[in-house]
Structure formats: structure tokens, C-alpha cells
Amino acid sequence: MKPKPTIHFTNNLAPHYMEPLILQLLESDDFDFRFSCGKNENNGIQTIDFSSPKFQAHSNKINNNIKNIWIKNKYLVWQGGVIKQCLFGKKIDLMILLGEAQLFSNWVAAIVCRIRGINIAFRGHGLYGNEGFSKKLLRTTFYKLAKANMVYERRSKNILIKNGFKENKIHVVFNSLNYYYQKSQRQKYTGVDKSDVFHFFNNPNLPVLIFSGRLTKAKKLEMLLETCKLINNTNEYKVNVLIIGDGEDSENLHNFAEANLPQGSFKFYGSCYDEEIIGEFFSKADLCVSPGNVGLTAIHSLSYGTPICTHNNFGNQGPEAEAIEDNVTGFYFEENNVEDLFTKTLSWINKNPNKSNDLIQNCYTIIDKYYNPGFQEKVFLNLAQKKAPIV
Numbered sequence: 001m002k003p004k005p006t007i008h009f010t011n012n013l014a015p016h017y018m019e020p021l022i023l024q025l026l027e028s029d030d031f032d033f034r035f036s037c038g039k040n041e042n043n044g045i046q047t048i049d050f051s052s053p054k055f056q057a058h059s060n061k062i063n064n065n066i067k068n069i070w071i072k073n074k075y076l077v078w079q080g081g082v083i084k085q086c087l088f089g090k091k092i093d094l095m096i097l098l099g100e101a102q103l104f105s106n107w108v109a110a111i112v113c114r115i116r117g118i119n120i121a122f123r124g125h126g127l128y129g130n131e132g133f134s135k136k137l138l139r140t141t142f143y144k145l146a147k148a149n150m151v152y153e154r155r156s157k158n159i160l161i162k163n164g165f166k167e168n169k170i171h172v173v174f175n176s177l178n179y180y181y182q183k184s185q186r187q188k189y190t191g192v193d194k195s196d197v198f199h200f201f202n203n204p205n206l207p208v209l210i211f212s213g214r215l216t217k218a219k220k221l222e223m224l225l226e227t228c229k230l231i232n233n234t235n236e237y238k239v240n241v242l243i244i245g246d247g248e249d250s251e252n253l254h255n256f257a258e259a260n261l262p263q264g265s266f267k268f269y270g271s272c273y274d275e276e277i278i279g280e281f282f283s284k285a286d287l288c289v290s291p292g293n294v295g296l297t298a299i300h301s302l303s304y305g306t307p308i309c310t311h312n313n314f315g316n317q318g319p320e321a322e323a324i325e326d327n328v329t330g331f332y333f334e335e336n337n338v339e340d341l342f343t344k345t346l347s348w349i350n351k352n353p354n355k356s357n358d359l360i361q362n363c364y365t366i367i368d369k370y371y372n373p374g375f376q377e378k379v380f381l382n383l384a385q386k387k388a389p390i391v
Helices: 016-026 053-061 082-088 105-115 132-143 154-162 179-184 186-190 222-232 249-258 277-285 297-303 320-322 337-352 355-370 373-384
Strands: 004-009 032-038 063-070 075-078 095-097 119-124 148-151 170-172 208-212 238-243 264-268 287-290 308-311 330-333
Touching: 004 082, 004 154, 004 373, 016 053, 016 179, 016 373, 032 053, 053 063, 053 119, 075 105, 082 095, 082 105, 095 105, 095 373, 105 119, 105 238, 119 373, 148 154, 148 373, 154 170, 154 320, 170 373, 179 186, 179 277, 179 373, 208 222, 208 277, 208 297, 222 238, 222 249, 222 337, 238 277, 249 373, 277 297, 287 297, 287 337, 297 308, 297 320, 308 320, 308 337, 330 337
Parallel strands: 004 032, 004 095, 032 063, 095 119, 119 148, 148 170, 208 238, 208 287, 238 264, 287 308, 308 330
Antiparallel strands: 063 075
């Protein structure tokens, strides 16, 4: 019987959204999986609790003592212990490292793996397409150290191909959240009345615009509130807006809403990690609006059958923005153009005063096809077996 390939996967942290993926990879029947990461020491991100019972059977395959060294709590430049793994790790069929060119330890680790004949892949954003000459040269040189690269979306893959990388060496892995739980809740929310979920609004049956995530300047959420103001000033439609999260821009957003929106039409829920509460809000909302870079908020919204809109400048976007099928599961607007966001949001509400079953199913379809741990596990196995990419 042929032995199962051994995969070592090293990340900077173990963010909580990766728990279903890590657990599925640890339980895989197709390969022997090992996971290494550093501890959360700099940015308050909720991480996986590896002491929980679900991970006890795999404790010998988890190392969360990698020493991360950051500059200004922002740039990860070294991971202590990774090079040692590459030098002395036995029977490594595939080593997956962070695809971050400023991470100097991974340059050394990649060279060590190549000398030892270990198959190595970088996992990251790849090229955005807006890099200057020096930055692009640095990143492409770095990516070429690996035998293969894992990227989150097709756009990055196409950019790498245009810059001389072989198509069969670039694997699109997409991203995922708590897929199996979210999928199990779909029918549960079908019979829930919208007025029960949004009881804090004066008129809970109006269209609800929603955002969930960190309230930072980069998210440009004042554009969402400005759009609500413009819509509510028309004679045609009124909307409610729900913002879930906390962050540096929270006070400014509160002040804007108080000054510009009708009382009872907006709600700042605050930080929330309870998936049951978030899922209920997403499932009964009408449109998720993320005016800045969207990231995993897109996956969260689509997972619960709710369309999403964000800006169309993919060079300044999170890779998950590509999960949106324009005018099918949401739409794109011109970056930083609040008038365009207002016009397109109003048009969307006009066309979709209530979410149809077809619209909800379209949102589910893209998640079920690509943005789930099952698909990601297949990508890991293909890499370990040196097969062609699935996407």
C-alpha cells in the first residue's frame, strides 16, 4: 500500500475562520497533515483554540509556537522555527509556506527545501497587477523559488501567467469560512420572519443593507451611510442599515448616522462572533454593502444567500471580490464614487424588492462550488501528488 503524502502547512496565525479547513485537513484520509503557526501577539484577531476537544486527537500534528517577528506590528519579516522544520523535518512531501516576499525566513526556507528536494508551494495573494517595477521584480523572484503557487482567485493566476509563470504551476485555492455550519442553517432561516430579526428598526420590513467586519477607514463605510441618506431622501424608497463590528472608525460612523439618518433606521450592533446571530442577520438582509476592500465579508454574505456589492478596482480589492457575479449575485460600482453606489443600489433594490429563491440559490451556488474546505482539500491533495490544478 502506497504511503500517504505528508503535508506541512505553515501560516502566520491560526485565525478562527480557518478552523473548519484546518480540522478537515487534519482529518483527511488522503494525506498526513501537519500545521504550524505563530501566536496572536499583535492585532487582536480571534484565533483557533487548539486546546478544545476537537483538536485533542491531532495535538501531535499542531505546532503553534512559531515565533513571529513583526515590524511596527504590521509587517511580518521572520518566522523563527520554520527554517528548522525545513532542514530537519522528515518525510515532507509538500511544504506550504506563506507567499509574502517581505518574509525573509521564507526565502531561506524555500532554498533549503529545494536543496533537500522537498516539493514547496507558496500560499498567498500573488500579484495584484498594480505593483511598480521594483516590487514586481521582488515578488516574482520570490514566487519562482517555489515549485508551485497557491493563490486565492483566478485574476491573480492570470497576472502571474502574463508574467512568465507556468499555468500548471498555479493553483487557485479560493477561501472559506464556517461552511458546513453555515450550510446547515439555510433551511432554519427560511421560515424566520424578517420583522422578528430586525425588531430594532422602526419599520423592519424595509430593505435592509448590511455590513459586517472591522470598522476601519479602509472599509469606507461612510459611503454606505451616505448612500442610505440619499436613498431615504428620495420619494421612491426607504432603507434600513445594520453595521456589525467595531474599530477605529466607529465613533465617526455613529456621529454621521445620528446627524443624517432617521432615528430607527440604523443599528450599530457592535462586535459579534456568534455565528447564529450573524447568520440570521445576513440571511434576512437584502444586500451587503462593502464600499472599500471587501475580503471575506463577501463569502460570509453569499453563504447565507445575500447578494453583495463592492467597488470595481480589483488592484485595491480583496481576492474574494471575484466571488460576485455582476448583476447576478450583486454588483460592482466605481471606486470612491458615492453617486454611482447610490444609483446602482437604488436600481438593485428596485429590481429586487425581495430576495427571490433564484437569487438566493445563485449566491449559494458559487460557495458550494468553490469557497468551501472540501474544494480546498482537493487543491492540497493535487499539490502533494503534483497533479494539474483544478482551476
